[in-house]
Amino acid sequence: MSRIASIFRERVYKKLFRNKILNDQFNKGYEEFLKTGKTSQEAYLAMINLYCKSNGKFTDDLHEKTSSAYPKAAKQNEISGVLGSLETKQYASINETLKKDGYVSFDKKLSGDIVKKLYDYALKTPALTAPKYDKKIVYDENKPVSEIYRFDLQDLVNNPEIQDLIMDESLINIARNYLNSEPIFDFPAMWWSTCFLKEASSEAAQLYHFDMDRIKWLKIFIYLNDVTMDNGPHSYIKGSHATGSKPQDLLNRGYVRIPDEELSKEYKKEDFITICAEAGSIFAGDTKCWHKGNPLKKGHRLALEFEYTTSMFGSQYSKFEIKQCSDAFKKFCAENKRYASNFNFSK
Ligand SMILES: [Fe+2]
Numbered sequence: 452m453s454r455i456a457s458i459f460r461e462r463v464y465k466k467l468f469r470n471k472i473l474n475d476q477f478n479k480g481y482e483e484f485l486k487t488g489k490t491s492q493e494a495y496l497a498m499i500n501l502y503c504k505s506n507g508k509f510t511d512d513l514h515e516k517t518s519s520a521y522p523k524a525a526k527q528n529e530i531s532g533v534l535g536s537l538e539t540k541q542y543a544s545i546n547e548t549l550k551k552d553g554y555v556s557f558d559k560k561l562s563g564d565i566v567k568k569l570y571d572y573a574l575k576t577p578a579l580t581a582p583k584y585d586k587k588i589v590y591d592e593n594k595p596v597s598e599i600y601r602f603d604l605q606d607l608v609n610n611p612e613i614q615d616l617i618m619d620e621s622l623i624n625i626a627r628n629y630l631n632s633e634p635i636f637d638f639p640a641m642w643w644s645t646c647f648l649k650e651a652s653s654e655a656a657q658l659y660h661f662d663m664d665r666i667k668w669l670k671i672f673i674y675l676n677d678v679t680m681d682n683g684p685h686s687y688i689k690g691s692h693a694t695g696s697k698p699q700d701l702l703n704r705g706y707v708r709i710p711d712e713e714l715s716k717e718y719k720k721e722d723f724i725t726i727c728a729e730a731g732s733i734f735a736g737d738t739k740c741w742h743k744g745n746p747l748k749k750g751h752r753l754a755l756e757f758e759y760t761t762s763m764f765g766s767q768y769s770k771f772e773i774k775q776c777s778d779a780f781k782k783f784c785a786e787n788k789r790y791a792s793n794f795n796f797s798k
Pocket residue numbers: 656660661662738742
């Protein structure tokens with residue numbers, strides 16, 4: 452055998468050996484997850500590694516297997532909610548765009564009344580600040596002390612407007628279709644992005660990255676103030692969620708943030724999309740796409756985000772304690788146990 456053939460064979464063996472270790476780590480952790488509902492750090496990191504090595508195929512196959520146990524429920528032709536009244540064929544068309552582009556923007560906006568209530572809540576509720584997120588401070592737009600103010604998820608789940616949105620059937624149906632399975636409500640997030648720092652912040656996810664909290668998920672974003680090129684619009688690279696679509700040499704670096712210049716060499720200019728939109732605008736995204744929030748030049752941005760998934764394997768957090776809610780929310784959660792499985796109700 453020539454020396455080149457021998458080196459090639461050695462590399463193939465090493466790769467197979469590394470993949471076998473990762474697969475074993477994942478399989479052991481996944482079995483444990485099925486028994487306990489808890490994900491080990493080792494198994495979670497193995498999933499991320501296998502996603503990167505297979506350019507997405509690993510988590511695609513896994514989603515197929517895991518989601519088939521929870522098929523989509525049959526629904527009536529028209530489902531209404533904050534996205535308006537949409538028929539099955541309109542949901543199907545939205546889903547086609549999501550599957551192709553990774554993102555879709557909706558025509559309908561959240562009502563001005565709800566936007567105002569959430570905005571007012573954000574102006575008076577203390578939030579966690581970078582880099583330690585260990586104490587809560589009320590955001591003062593005249594004196595920002597952090598590039599990001601993240602609201603405590605435990606506080607958010609007890610907000611009545613957020614509870615209403617968690618129950619919103621139109622948003623749930625978007626997730627149901629994209630995940631091709633009955634979804635679980637994973638978490639809500641809301642945060643101020645500010646111009647405290649004058650450069651891109653990794654803390655505030657202002658460099659391109661992809662998320663990998665779960666096997667598969669969908670995020671819904673709602674802007675709660677007007678967002679222009681000045682105050683940190685969300686950007687993504689169209690189609691970059693798809694299996695095989697990321698440059699393998701970038702994935703080989705692992706779960707890291709990538710400078711814009713490097714991605715500009717890999718994707719067409721027209722696939723770099725920036726979402727500037729008015730307060731109340733709603734869009735959905737599979738954040739396996741390369742995405743980021745742009746650094747702010749002035750002002751601030753308040754965004755609300757929901758994540759829907761089909762399996763809680765992955766990032767670990769405690770269940771949310773619902774301390775106050777409407778009867779409607781309580782009833783909804785009782786009737787949709789799997790969807791609401793991350794909520795505990797205080798007696
Ligand atoms: Fe992200």
